[in-house]
Amino acid sequence: MDEHLLIQKYFSNIGSAYLAEHNVEVTVGDDASVITSQNKTQLINSLDTSIEGVHFLDSMSPEDIAYRACAVALSDLAACGAVPKWYSLALTLPKINENWLKDFSHGLNKFSDEYRVPLVGGDTTKGPLSITIQVMGETDSGKAILRSNAKKDQLIFVSGMIGNAYLGLNELKDISSSNINILSYLNPKARIELGQELLDIASSAIDISDGLLQDLSLICKASDVGAEIFLDKIPTSVTEKSLELINSGDDYELCFTTDKDKYDKVMNISTMLNIPITSIGKITSSKEVVLYDNNKTRIKFKSGYKHF
Amino acid sequence: MDEHLLIQKYFSNIGSAYLAEHNVEVTVGDDASVITSQNKTQLINSLDTSIEGVHFLDSMSPEDIAYRACAVALSDLAACGAVPKWYSLALTLPKINENWLKDFSHGLNKFSDEYRVPLVGGDTTKGPLSITIQVMGETDSGKAILRSNAKKDQLIFVSGMIGNAYLGLNELKDISSSNINILSYLNPKARIELGQELLDIASSAIDISDGLLQDLSLICKASDVGAEIFLDKIPTSVTEKSLELINSGDDYELCFTTDKDKYDKVMNISTMLNIPITSIGKITSSKEVVLYDNNKTRIKFKSGYKHF
Numbered sequence: 033m034d035e036h037l038l039i040q041k042y043f044s045n046i047g048s049a050y051l052a053e054h055n056v057e058v059t060v061g062d063d064a065s066v067i068t069s070q071n072k073t074q075l076i077n078s079l080d081t082s083i084e085g086v087h088f089l090d091s092m093s094p095e096d097i098a099y100r101a102c103a104v105a106l107s108d109l110a111a112c113g114a115v116p117k118w119y120s121l122a123l124t125l126p127k128i129n130e131n132w133l134k135d136f137s138h139g140l141n142k143f144s145d146e147y148r149v150p151l152v153g154g155d156t157t158k159g160p161l162s163i164t165i166q167v168m169g170e171t172d173s174g175k176a177i178l179r180s181n182a183k184k185d186q187l188i189f190v191s192g193m194i195g196n197a198y199l200g201l202n203e204l205k206d207i208s209s210s211n212i213n214i215l216s217y218l219n220p221k222a223r224i225e226l227g228q229e230l231l232d233i234a235s236s237a238i239d240i241s242d243g244l245l246q247d248l249s250l251i252c253k254a255s256d257v258g259a260e261i262f263l264d265k266i267p268t269s270v271t272e273k274s275l276e277l278i279n280s281g282d283d284y285e286l287c288f289t290t291d292k293d294k295y296d297k298v299m300n301i302s303t304m305l306n307i308p309i310t311s312i313g314k315i316t317s318s319k320e321v322v323l324y325d326n327n328k329t330r331i332k333f334k335s336g337y338k339h340f
Numbered sequence: 341m342d343e344h345l346l347i348q349k350y351f352s353n354i355g356s357a358y359l360a361e362h363n364v365e366v367t368v369g370d371d372a373s374v375i376t377s378q379n380k381t382q383l384i385n386s387l388d389t390s391i392e393g394v395h396f397l398d399s400m401s402p403e404d405i406a407y408r409a410c411a412v413a414l415s416d417l418a419a420c421g422a423v424p425k426w427y428s429l430a431l432t433l434p435k436i437n438e439n440w441l442k443d444f445s446h447g448l449n450k451f452s453d454e455y456r457v458p459l460v461g462g463d464t465t466k467g468p469l470s471i472t473i474q475v476m477g478e479t480d481s482g483k484a485i486l487r488s489n490a491k492k493d494q495l496i497f498v499s500g501m502i503g504n505a506y507l508g509l510n511e512l513k514d515i516s517s518s519n520i521n522i523l524s525y526l527n528p529k530a531r532i533e534l535g536q537e538l539l540d541i542a543s544s545a546i547d548i549s550d551g552l553l554q555d556l557s558l559i560c561k562a563s564d565v566g567a568e569i570f571l572d573k574i575p576t577s578v579t580e581k582s583l584e585l586i587n588s589g590d591d592y593e594l595c596f597t598t599d600k601d602k603y604d605k606v607m608n609i610s611t612m613l614n615i616p617i618t619s620i621g622k623i624t625s626s627k628e629v630v631l632y633d634n635n636k637t638r639i640k641f642k643s644g645y646k647h648f
Contacts, residue, residue: 034646036558057382058486061562063419063546064386064477066484069377074365077460078372079474081430083467111371122389122430122472128648152385155472158648159391164430164463164472166387169372176374178366238371250344254369338342340436340466 035156038128042137043121046151047144054117056152065120065152067168074176076114076169080105084161089204094132096218097163098139105165106147106222107239107284113177113227114169116147121154122164147224175231182236182255182289186315189298190287191223191307193269194244197282213269220284226309229301230288237288243279246335248287249321260322261313263331275333289315343464346436350445351429354459355452362425364460373428373460375476382484384422384477388413392469397512402440404526405471406447413473414455414530415547415592421485421539422477424455424532429462430472455532483539490544490563490597494623497606498595499531499615501577502552505590521577528592534617537609538596545596551587554643556595557629568630569621571639583641597623 044060051059058066069075082101084090092100102119109116121140140151149167200217203209223239230237236255240247244266252259266278290298295311302309316322323331352368359367366374377383390409392398400408410427417424429448448459457475508525511517531547538545544563548555552574560567574586598606603619610617624630631639 034643035648036561038648058484062487063416064384064422064484066420066486067383067385068481069379069381069383069478071377071379073377075375075377075383076372077375077428077474077476079428079430079462079472081432081463081465081467081470081472083432083465086466108371112374114372120385120387120474122387124389124391124470125648154387155389156648157389157391158394159389159470160468162389162432162467162470164387164389166385166428166474168385170377173376176366176372178374179370253344335342340343340346340433340464 042133046140050150059152072173073170078108081164094135095139098136101163102143105167109169110223110227111239113231116149116169118152119167124159124162177237179254186289192285195277198280234288243281258316258318265312267310350441354448358458367460380481381478386416389472402444403447406444409471410451413475417477418531418535419547421535424457424477426460427475432467432470485545487562494597496621500593503585506588542596551589566624566626573620575618
């Protein structure tokens, strides 16, 4: 099978129901994709690579590998409050395996249907398995939520339950275990709806893909502030809140900051979307992230996931 | 060195002189890049992966590897007649080597300066060396040149000299040889200016990255037509026009079609841009690409570069 047949067979029709609503005119199969741009919008672009053994396990199904690679990329748009528009895929494969490709394209279809985004193009190459997903979204002009606007005394919130993906990954590695959290790792959800609700509310936001403490420190760095947070307040689905649990990453929840007087609005959003949102501390002027235990004793911690 | 320091040190400032002219508001360092979209334009998006041993040799300098990966991706925008706007980079590295990264970022800078495009974001991951470049360009609404509009009796042109990259790659593999064509392989030029001149002239275009005959056949397939071309007319820098020479790919020249009465306009563009442009045959209704020798005897050929 040559590259063009492969693309036509497995990638030419993914999410095509959503091409028109995102003004995509030329999709998979030409030199490039062509999309009509809208006036007075901001384009929000992100690129994410998933590598076997680093970002997914070879024991995962191709469907889960595809879905996870896409959701993980989309999570960056959620953190900006963007509406997802379309995505493209650079897929590197050691060899052509039609069963694998068929299952992989099921994962893409599942992702496309869930977030209503079409696959508009990409590249296939031969080499060690690697998946790079480019996602494009948009917000109204000037509305994108950045990392750089957190201010002293603002509240710090997180969505969801922290550490579920860590628990899920451990379950995945130990086939004899229960599978309570496994989907949190295999099929993470990008918090797209939450991001959009936060557009006029959050002063800064990030997705906590590399661990809550590390990613919060990126907000602090970009905003030139610090943070104090409380271990006991961090929402987890198990009783023992270990540092490993809360800071191993892969959760793809949002960490964001707001003025204190927005607390009720945030709780209303939590109720409306049925997503747990928890206040875990506040922004300080200290320029470091400080974690406290119950007795307000400082807990030392290492940073989160290291890419190298 | 952690990922964030690495990004700041080697990737945070590449092509930043061109951020404003392309309306880039948020660049490397946030969750995603933010760009203001323009009214009445078409966005032209492409993604290209370069893999060690497949798309570049490990004997190449990191500067050449970076430059080549970018130029190769940009070539798809040239084929659409797009103005390049910005690009992002997904870089997978086996380990951090600061000398390597420094040299690699020189290559990005060289590319950014040559095409006046900023690097706006991306991802760095650990794994086998792999470079995915996403390029974004634009054209006026409805102007992008596609593969699908070639018509019977239109002329087929190619830019440049076909096979120089093949000769250059052979020189690169044989260190005792002369280096006449080596730059054609190491530092291919994306035919951006030519693409833009062809906007209202070419009915279809493609960059011949996988070999002239194979890529012309993609135009024919997309346009539901055929082609007849003449081996002797194909411009080469050596006398013997072997099939291997003209169909090995990597040339990143443009192959395009126009109405017959545009011939003089095409020749004027050739003179103006100082780029050889040669008519090599015409579009037919036969639905296959036919190659003839001097005596109009048909020459059989295999297709060009196979990705798998």
